[in-house]
Amino acid sequence: MSLNYRDRFHIPKGPDGSDCAYLCGHSLGLQPKSVRAYIEQELSDWEALGVEGHFRARHPWVQYNRLLTEQTARLVGAKPIEVVAMNSLTVNLHLLMASFYRPTPARHRIVIEEHAFPSDQYAVKSQIRFHGYDPAKSLATISGEDELEELLDREGESVTLVLMGGINYFSGRAFDLARVTRAAHAAGCIAGFDLAHAAGNITLKLHEWDVDFAAWCTYKYLNGGPGSIGAGFVHERHAREETLPRLTGWWGHELETRFRMGPDFHATPGAEGWQVSNPPVLALAALRASMDMFDEAGMERLRAKSVELTGYLQSRLDRDADRGFAIVTPRDPERRGAQLSIRVPGSAHSVCERLRQAGVICDWREPDVLRVAPAPLYNTAEDIDRFVDHFVTALDGSNSPRMRSR
């Protein structure tokens, strides 16, 4: 585990004033120390240049998003033309569904994974209703790849879109996106993904897998900051598809002629054509600080360390397997990312709160699941040891850790 960027992050302090064991990168990643300088550069340019900063800032704002393109493409296994940082996750899902969910009376169904993140469920149901269909008839859920293939074999002709999480937010299960995409395409459907829990966590090859579209947030593993700007992927083969309907705004207009302010929209080829408004440069600057670090570390090395850390977490928990909790995340590293979801006896909220008092930060989902994720950029084996020691104690309801051999 030689890869260690921990010193390049601000680590929050626990109640005793020392660094806490922060295992919550699946929810909100930590702040890279470099973020301040990246944002301050833009604040200085704004201070000195005002509106002129759009073209004369050190990194002209009009094209600031392009400073993130190459890193983002490498992160998700895409070509530069296929990615863009824009809007936020659910908004991007809507914008992409506006183009890629085109139901007809014969073919109107969307397939999602069971227990999909609520925002995704709300988004797909509202899209279905928006087109005049009924979610009770037009939304199908599947438990995983096998069930998806069976459903598409049986009823694929009524399905038009498969929209799944790359990793389920609750269970931490990673789906085989290449297989899902193949199955969707074989049935004549579009394959789209919500990569909130996958981007910056597992190895992605969106271009090679032939994924149609994807969207993700950048505040989890990508450490872009609370509510940070989202990102999207549209496969190159849709880059110049002029017949695709879309919800447009001036920032999706080709850059060369955008400021002629003409009445007709001409899309920038590729994912950038789905931009709507001019992006928040301060948010892009914060994200850029983190993306530059990801690029330096490399997803392959990060993933290797992540597999090791999460494997260690699992093996440490296994030693206390008789304590009445159960890991609900798959044991196969290929089928999960950094996160382990642990079903606990009683209230996960209470366990989480006891851990917080001991300087260990993770989170819970109702009613009884604790989510714990060692992020390879800043977590260490010691963080995991601290978590397990205090977790076992927290299960007992007491506050002093029961130290165990490691």
Ligand SMILES: Cc1ncc(COP(=O)(O)O)c(C=O)c1O
């Ligand atoms: C899987 C998943 N989808 C969607 C969202 C919603 O993201 P946003 O609020 O950025 O739209 C989240 C947020 O945590 C998520 O985990």
